[in-house]
Amino acid sequence: MSSILRLRRGRGFTNSGSSLSSYLITYPFTKPEKSTIRQATTEKAQYLNLYDEMQKELQEAEDLNFVQFRDTAQSHLESCRVFMLQADRTLKFLDALALGFDSVKRQTSSFQASCDALSVEQQRLDALATEIENHLVPFNMLEEITKRLNVPGTDFVAHEGFKQMLATLDRCIEYTETHPNFNGIDLYQMRFKQCMTRALTLIRVYFINSIREVTNDVQSRIAAKALNDATQSALFYTKFRVDAPILHGLMEEIQTRSEGQEEYSSLLGDCFKYYNGVRAKLVLPVITKQVTDMRNTLSDLLQLTRQSLAYIRTVCSDEYELFYAIFPQGEDVVYELLDSLCEPLQDILRNRIIHEKKAEVLYELCSLLQGLSAQEGDYMDEEYFGNSALDLGRLFQSTLQDAQMKLVFRMQAYS
Incomplete structure (x- = not known):
């Protein structure tokens, strides 16, 4: 980079009476300029002064590139400083975000752990509630069974629901026997057994009433009509077979529960005794007549x-x-x-x-x-x-x- 050096007026030197103030000197010097300078610097002091001034200006001219580079470097340095400040602020913001994310992560993990613990607790409570509900089923059935057994009449014992009720009573009695540590279980066991006795007693009553009705019907038919022996004999069995499937199922209910249970065995014994009495009353006179006729003939x-x-x-x-x-x-x-x-x-x-x-x-x-x-x-x-x-x-x-x-x-x- 070049610089134009000007010799200010009033500061030049003269040679042979002429002044250099009117000359425009530039660098690098031309030959005329060099000649003029030699002529104008006759005095050593003037020359040195002029040299110092020119040297200073030349030095300043040479330093201009460095100054501009310095200024540019300082400008870039300032930009870098601003960028560093922005980067520091960004890093601090990112650090704050990271801390926030870590906090959210910890909170999320804690929340997840709490949810898992609550879920496990809920499952435990659900299982406990189900278990309690299952344990309460036999006790809740007592009132319903008692109401059904207190209904007047015995016709409902022939329905399928009655057998289901007996099966429920069996399960309830078995439950009370397998859980003797429950509070008040002895009272419930006694009441369930009372219901079972009541139910089987209703079967006995129904059985006796059914056999009695059929017997009365057969006897009335025999009394009203002069039936021959074959018709009479068929009547003895045909009428009784009509309700036989129902009675067979009811007798099976008593017999399956009578083993080791004296009270239930006595109910079955009553049914046996009544049936044998009725059959003997119907058939024995006919047999006696037949064998007597054979004996006589x-x-x-x-x-x-x-x-x-x-x-x-x-x-x-x-x-x-x-x-x-x-x-x-x-x-x-x-x-x-x-x-x-x-x-x-x-x-x-x-x-x-x-x-x-x-x-x-x-x-x-x-x-x-x-x-x-x-x-x-x-x-x-x-x-x-x-x-x-x-x-x-x-x-x-x-x-x-x-x-x-x-x-x-x-x-x-x-x-």
């Missing part, structure tokens, strides 16, 4: 035994089937009934056996009676007796013993 003991056993076998088979159509179990009870029905025939055969004198007849009679219990019927005439689950020999065991004893006596008489 058949003099031969074997013939009488065969025909009477064929008849009694049919009656006992029908009674046996009817009994199990109504009762799920009760072998001893049904044989007790059948034994009472066979009693007229047993008396007749016993009387004939006592008066029988022929050993061969007694022998045939013993073989016949023994064949009653044979599984394959080897000693039985299937034309008369057929096949059945009924063990007729069990009913005539005493008659067989009488015949065997009489046979022994007759054999002793021959010896």
Whole structure:
């Protein structure tokens, strides 16, 4: 970069009487200018002064680039300083944001942990509420069951809902037995058992009323019409089979609960006793009449035994089937009934056996009676007796013993 140097007027020097104030000197000097300078600086002091001034101006001219560079550098430095300040403020803002984000993160994590803890607690409380509700179900059922059992009448025991109620009572009683540590559980257990007794008692009442109604209807039909033996016999079983499925289901409800429960067993025993009494009252007169007629018309003991056993076998088979159509179990009870029905025939055969004198007849009679219990019927005439689950020999065991004893006596008489 170049600079124009001007020699101010009044500060030049003269040579041979001429002044340099009128000259314009520029750098670098031209030859005329150099000549003029040499001529004008005759005096050493003037030259040195002029040189110093020119040297100073030259130095300033040379420093101008550096000054401008310095100013530019200072301007850039100021810009950098401003930028640094802005960057510091930005960093501080970012630091504040980072701190805020960290705080939000911590708060979010704490909130999430709290939510998780609350969720776990809610699940625990829900499970506890469900468990409490399940525990309260048996106790809440007591009032409803009591109301249903106090409804007048017994017809509702034949509905399916009654069996469901009995199953509910079973579960409630079992629940009280498996949770003996609950407060007041003994009272609830007693009340549930009272409800069960009440329900099974209603079954007994319904059963007895049903059998009584059918019996009265059959008896009224027999009394009103002169029915023959076949029609009368069919009436004895057809009418009773109408309600047999319902009664069978109700008797099963009592029997499944009577094991080990004396109170329930007595209710079942009442049903057995009433049924056997009713059947004996209906059928026994007919049986007595039939076997009496056979006794009066058949003099031969074997013939009488065969025909009477064929008849009694049919009656006992029908009674046996009817009994199990109504009762799920009760072998001893049904044989007790059948034994009472066979009693007229047993008396007749016993009387004939006592008066029988022929050993061969007694022998045939013993073989016949023994064949009653044979599984394959080897000693039985299937034309008369057929096949059945009924063990007729069990009913005539005493008659067989009488015949065997009489046979022994007759054999002793021959010896």
